[in-house]
Amino acid sequence: MVKLAVFDLDNTLLTEDKKLTDATLDALRQLQNHGVKIAVATGRTFALARPFVRALKIEGPNAYNNGALIETDTGTTIYKLAIPQEAQRFVVDYALKKDLVFVLYGKETIYGPSNDRLDFFKHWNQNHPEASVAVCETTDRNRLITPEAFKVLIRLKEDDDEDSIMETLRSIDGLHVTKSQNTFIDITAEGAHKGNAIKRLMEHYDVGKEETLAFGDNDNDAEMLRAAGFSYAMKNGTLKAKEAASRETADSAEENGVAKTLLELQHHFIMKEGDCHGKNRNHHR
Numbered sequence: 001m002v003k004l005a006v007f008d009l010d011n012t013l014l015t016e017d018k019k020l021t022d023a024t025l026d027a028l029r030q031l032q033n034h035g036v037k038i039a040v041a042t043g044r045t046f047a048l049a050r051p052f053v054r055a056l057k058i059e060g061p062n063a064y065n066n067g068a069l070i071e072t073d074t075g076t077t078i079y080k081l082a083i084p085q086e087a088q089r090f091v092v093d094y095a096l097k098k099d100l101v102f103v104l105y106g107k108e109t110i111y112g113p114s115n116d117r118l119d120f121f122k123h124w125n126q127n128h129p130e131a132s133v134a135v136c137e138t139t140d141r142n143r144l145i146t147p148e149a150f151k152v153l154i155r156l157k158e159d160d161d162e163d164s165i166m167e168t169l170r171s172i173d174g175l176h177v178t179k180s181q182n183t184f185i186d187i188t189a190e191g192a193h194k195g196n197a198i199k200r201l202m203e204h205y206d207v208g209k210e211e212t213l214a215f216g217d218n219d220n221d222a223e224m225l226r227a228a229g230f231s232y233a234m235k236n237g238t239l240k241a242k243e244a245a246s247r248e249t250a251d252s253a254e255e256n257g258v259a260k261t262l263l264e265l266q267h268h269f270i271m272k273e274g275d276c277h278g279k280n281r282n283h284h285r
Helices: 022-033 046-055 085-097 116-127 162-170 194-205 219-227 239-244 257-264 278-283
Strands: 004-007 037-040 062-064 069-071 077-080 101-105 109-112 134-137 151-155 175-181 184-189 212-216 230-233
Touching: 004 022, 004 194, 022 037, 022 257, 037 046, 037 062, 046 062, 062 194, 069 194, 077 194, 085 101, 085 151, 085 162, 101 116, 109 116, 116 134, 116 151, 162 175, 162 184, 175 219, 194 212, 194 219, 212 219, 219 230, 219 239, 230 239
Parallel strands: 004 037, 004 212, 109 134, 212 230
Antiparallel strands: 062 069, 069 077, 101 109, 101 151, 151 184, 175 184
């Protein structure tokens, strides 16, 4: 029986316009009503995920920055792994030299030179004052190298050589490099990825792999989809995500794919009347 369900946010739970539909909210609340623990595993920072975590009424820990930071909504830290400063320095120097669009994610501050990604965070603060994040706009290398950078995000421009950039970044010791959207490269510390994050959530809730369900859509979800005993890549997902998952949803995020799939899976997390012993529960796994 499923006891833990972990979900990516963007293009999995969230539609393209970054909304949680009523169908999705209802489906996850039904999970919680049946005793299933739910968590979010996202490339977003704590602040950018907070409105959705609160809408979903998740009281336990969630994984942010692709698992580099695992915290509860009240700010209790379960786990954190920052990018080693030597590797961080190489990435910053490389990004500045190549004129790449990039930002660094600290726990409470976003750092970067003036670019459209930094502007995104400024606009976020205007629209979400209850979940704002500090923004440090600078080209000063010394200010960009921070004690706790949990992720570096690079947004590829049309003329950027993606293959060359990915090859260079993956050659740096101490880093994990993946993609979270078509033009987004996510850089975290080695070992900081959603696969390890979901394992830590399993340990936190004392549930096994065969009792864990996961949904995701992109390359940065692949490790998580492989680590869960029961996993779905979204219909709108990348090839890497679909290859990692055990199944694929019949519908996209825009079509309430998660909600529809959970409705079909009710027998995996709803106990039959009188089923209150481990022996019977095991029968439904």
